[in-house]
Amino acid sequence: MAEEVSSQMNSLSISETNPSSSATISLVSGDDIVFKVEPTIAKEMETVQSFIDETDGKITTIPLPNISSHDLPYVIEYCEKSIAGKITKEFEAEFVKKLNNEEVKELFLAANYLNIKKLLDFLSQVIADRIANKSVEYVRRYFGIENDFTPEEEAKLREELAWTFTGVDPDDEDEN
Amino acid sequence: MESLQPPSSSSVVSSSNSNALTDSGQRNWLDLPRDAILSIFVKLDTVDLLVRAHNVCTTWRNISKDPFLYRTIDMSNLDELETSFELMKTNSQLEILCHRAIDYSRGHAIDINIEYFGTDDLLSHIADSASHLRCLRLACCYSVTHEGLCVIAEKLSHLEELDITISGGLTHDSLEVIGRSSPQLKTFKFNIEVYLHPHIVYDDDAFAIAKFMPGLCHLQLIGNKMSNDGLLAILDGCPQLESLDIRQCFNINFIGSLAKRCKEQIKYLLLPNDDTDDYPFETEDYPEDYPYGISDIDLDLLSEDDYELSDGSEFSEFEFDGNYYDF
Structure with a gap:
């Protein structure tokens, strides 16, 4: 789970830092909580990565106003597992078991916003399963x-x- | 399944405000980009798309008509419907739905799978509307006739895979028409009811396949009544055959040079009394009075000299002198 650090900055401002001095990426949730993650995690999030690329890596604090501090840890957890090559059926079953309907929806929207293909694909199936054969x-x-x-x-x-x-x-x- | 085109990152970022939390903390699902909804819809089977997604609201209805969703039209495994509803009525409803799915596909359907409710009329609609169809499965479509199949075969020259499992009115003549019209056919399945006329030898299906489907790579003929002659014709006529499934073909005497040749020519071979657990339709246990119960024997142990069965079965004389039991 990502280290949670209370935000000391306005999430909407973008702080410029020297990329060589900062190995981690700071993701700032909609409710101003900062999550520091490895750059490899950011790579999984295409939206974040393209943001970093567009600024030549100078910007390492990314505001994510649409994602709450409640949901972001789930997203990061999934990305960490994905990088480690540990996305199994069992992990996914456990992962989704922890989520109520509202959280599934929120994570789907987050995955869509961040453009995390694997998570989007997985949650699409979860949601489709909740439509199938229902009234x-x-x-x-x-x-x-x-x-x-x-x-x-x-x-x-x-x-x-x-x-x-x-x-x-x-x-x-x-x-x- | 092909993955959806992801939304470009810039558009996602720029449209972020529309997805922002509302005052109540709820997001509006209808604000989702069309691609995101499609990524859910593509996971639904055809019936769920047409009766659920289609009927939720106007926005979803419009998205549910996307041709992308109907490249594969799978209306199989509807057993629950079979038992829950009056069969005929359900079948006609399913046919209406399938018509609609084909219309929505706008000619892009490449794979159609139908169980039970297929008719000549539906086939005609498929033939007129799905000219890129590569894969067609018609299982237990008793209403499909030889004439109906002729119509579809002539218009579906792209067909690479055809599965006709348990049909009512199709004959070896149908196989000729299919073979002539679909030169790209690589996979063919023509399974029949195993329990019908168990001891009648009928090689015309096999001969038609051998003559008119020379390009086949995969062939499944569960329950076929062919004899060794039919099997030999197939081996001669279909030199590219890689996999062959002759389970429940109890008129084949799978020994000797034929068995040896089969093993040499065919990479994946399923024999008459091999397990049929993966086959969803009715099969028979190995018949008690059937004399050729030797396909479990390692083929390497068999040679031409071994074909005389040690149990002295009364059936052997009908087979090995080349004269078939005359019914």
């Missing part, structure tokens, strides 16, 4: 999506696919 109502609730079909569209849909509205898995209780 449409459950999916809407899980994603917090409003039904915006017109009553006519909805009626047509129900008539056309009546059989799909029965026989689905029982809706899981939200784990939050």
Whole structure:
């Protein structure tokens, strides 16, 4: 787990440091917590790495306003395992077991934002598994999506696919 | 599965504000980039896409129509539906859904897998709309006829893999049509019900394959009624054959020079009474009255002289003098 250090700077400011004097990259969460990580971790996060590359490595403190200090350690943990070549089915099963629905969504968004392909791919599957064979109502609730079909569209849909509205898995209780 | 095109990093950074936490601490899933939603949708099977993702909201409906999602249309393994719903009604609904999936693919479908509900009409739609199709599986599609298959075969010249497991109306004539229309066919599976007419020898399927599918690399003929003549014809007619599955082909007497040649020519060979646990349809245990129970014997131990079975089976005379039992 990354070392957590209370932020001593405004996360939105970018401090310039000499790259040779600083081996680590500081990731600043949306709630101003600094996580110091190895450069190899940053490489896993394409968004972060391209940010570093664009400034020729001069900038090593990266503000990540969209990611909370609650979620960032999970992302870093996954990247560390990935670098070590230790992403196994067992690890992924344990990893996802720790997460409630809301956290899965947050991490997916974080992985998407940071452009971490392996994590995005893994969480895509996790989320897809939570859609598969569930009722449409459950999916809407899980994603917090409003039904915006017109009553006519909805009626047509129900008539056309009546059989799909029965026989689905029982809706899981939200784990939050 | 090909990976999705990642969003460019600059666009992600610049669009970051739209994904920012709202006052309530909740993010809006609908603000996700289309590519991110697609990365979830691509993990769903075709039925989940069409009946769930498609019906959640307008945005998802639009994304669920992306042709990228229908390059593989897999509507197999719907056993739960089979048992849960009135079969005919379900099948016609599935056919409607499959039609829709093919429409959404906009000609980009390369792999279609259908179980039970395939009809000539659906095949015709596939033939008209999926001209790049490389792989087609029709399992237990009893409604598909020889004529229907002729239509699809003629229009699907790109077909490299065809699996017709347990069909109702297809014959060796169908195999000729397939072979003539699909010169790139590399993999062919034509499995039939094992329990039908167990002792009737029928080599016409094998002869048609040998004559009209010379480019085959992989062939599966579970339950076929061919004899040694049919097998020999296949070995002669398909010189590039690497894998051959003749499980449950109990009319083959797998010994002697034929067995030796098979072993030399074929890299991956499955024999009549090999295990069928990986095959999802009905098979038979090794029949009690079947005389050729020797394929478990190490083939190296067999030579031409060994073919006379020690148990003096009454069936051997019908096989080894070259005259087949006349029904």
